[in-house]
Amino acid sequence: MDRAAASHEAMISCDGLQTLLDLLAARGYEVIGPTTRDGAIVYDRIAQLADLPVGWTDRQEPGRYGLERRDDRALFGFTVGPQAWKRFLHRPVETMWTMRKTEDGIVVAGDEAPAPKFAFIGVRSCELHAIAIQDRVLMQGPYPDVAYQMRRENAFIVAVNCGQAGGTCFCVSMQTGPKAESGFDLVLTELIAGGTHEFLVGAGSESGAEILQNLPQRQATESDFASASAIVARTAQEMGRHMETEGLRELLLENLDHPRWDDVAERCLTCGNCTMVCPTCFCTTVEDQSDLAGSSAQRVRKWDSCFTMDFSFIHGGSVRKTARSRYRQWMTHKLATWIDQFGTSGCVGCGRCITWCPVGIDITVEAAAIRAAPHPLKGVADGDG
């Protein structure tokens, strides 16, 4: 599956976009896209363009999220909601195996269900990076997650270049957008001007190019390309937040006892919302369940959060008891030790953790506060205890 940058471009209308949805459904894809529900834009099954959040946008600030009507009928006129695509690829609940006791031992069976084929419509650049980050975490270690791998390989990705930046967005700082560069099969830029409502479509893979050929389209003009570029450039200027990434890893690892951690601990509820909405958080736990007779058992894997008290439990107690240590763990992992582990930052600048924190803790503000007044440790260098 080739996922190089857009290699074939065309213009399609809204009808063309509907044709795309129909074509994917006809080919057996479960088509997932943004839709409004319960006052938010979430990802769920869609079939018609009308299922999309037509004419809606979102207003996001620390601890605040709300939908507002736009004055046009844009289909993708918003940024990201509380859900990430990891809901489908790295499922919240997964049965690992079931076990039965027999006369002479135990019989173990894995999860035999075939992997679903998802088509994701409207994946933002930050989310493409997040998927790539989870690919690295879950597939490139010595023990790849096979179920994730199959869902990932089956997935068809239609990306969307953001037409606006959200109040908590900072993809520009993290170099993850707003323009989708790679990791998609098709990429759309929504162009609404005067009476026309069209999409510049680019193919990013062979399967994308093949599907594109089947859509009613017209040739893209220089003017179309210019409009699309202008939209992306404007989005890049409107970022709601900024994260200074220069030397960020060292800054955090050299300030593990900074008073700011105590400060944020007084605010943090350790509710774990940030880890649930974050598109790169991958931690899971397992639950061993058995029937009352003890004759069969199963192991279920569930999303977990490093904010829970149990997360670091060893005999005697948890290693990270205080809220301070748990917030520090999350933030230093996301922005610093993730780089040691996987070669990139774990943060894609989507801003979800800021929006969905009930008390509005802002990771960019916390990092800036430490940077403004660093307290380097005295006399510690690598190799000295």
Added chain:
Amino acid sequence: MPQPYRVARVKRELADTVTLDLAPMVGTRPVFTPGQFNMLYAFGVGEVPISMSGGQSHDVFVHTVRDVGTVSGALARLAPGAVIGLRGPFGAPWPIAAVAGADLMIIAGGLGLAPLRPAIYQVLENRDRYGRVVVLFGSRNPTEMLFRHELEEWRQRLDVDIDVTVDHADPAWRGNVGVVTKLIPRAAFDPQKAVALICGPEIMMRFTVNALRESGVAPQRIYVSMERNMKCAIGLCGHCQFGPTFVCKDGPVMRFDRIAHIFARREI
């Protein structure tokens, strides 16, 4: 997925500690390297990581389990013939093969002797590859001394120095009393040539590392065995993280200089 293993033998070591011999029900057991661990699954209860505590020449997996929680308690109460699930081997092992020619300081505290026992076996089976071999062991008291009989057997050998101590003596005890670090200045080893393998409670390991460094052993020549909460043992669930490391795959055996900056830090 867990493989079925049958408990072939249960040996009671201490009041709350047993050694289980686990035989594969299908095929032969996988090869392992001293320092590694398996995830042992008590049917319907849960899984815990337990280091191998036996030799590589046995055709069973040998694990010494202390009852400290729900799952370990269930494992410690198993009878011969019981069936459990086993996944493994996992983890980074003691660097025994890599340190030929060095003097070996093997320092254990409490139950920490169990993950070191396979290393001691391997060293003694290849004795001529190493310089001086010193085994120091600190135990809580004489009745809670793990593998005491074996320690006495090793002591009979002329080519290894064994010294043990207890934190708290009883009236019958005629040996050393005091913490295990006290045995280090008296041990005969060349700090420039020595490689240290340490296993025990974290506090004990911290003090032992300090004592070794004061004796002149470089941080790159000291190895400790770390322990953290584990769910998957394969680097995917995130629970065992210790700073930038995953204890399940970057450990449990870790070279000290690589974790020196976080080793003594709280709640990392």
Added chain:
Amino acid sequence: MATVEEILRQHPFFASAPDEEVRLVAGCGRNRMFRGGEFLCHEGDPADEFFLIREGKVALDIAAPGHAPVVFETLGVGDFVGASWLIPPYRWAFDARAVELTRTIGIDAACLRGKCDADHKFGYEMMKRFLVPLVKRLQETRLQLLDVYGKH
């Protein structure tokens, strides 16, 4: 037959000490040997002497009526037995018993305290030298107290 001074110079406690310092201490010292089971001192007795162990093992213990004595520390080559001579009222706090044949240099406490009072520079060096094993022993004792091998 080595002199007390030569023996002290070899002893780890005086490693890297200037010759003059060793000579002054040796002037207060003499060879003392204890057979296995013999007591070096008893709790409550005047702490007239302290001992640098050359060879052997010494157990520090304390007894309560009706109970066998409990050894709470053993000391060996390189250690010194006795710190109570450093502070008034100069009385032994514990019993010390040779576990096996133990050779020591016994140092007269009053003699050494007198030399420290007469020459403060020498006194300061002696105090610095004694502080090292004393502080270490305090750290080790605390570690012993923590009962790290117990279940928590």
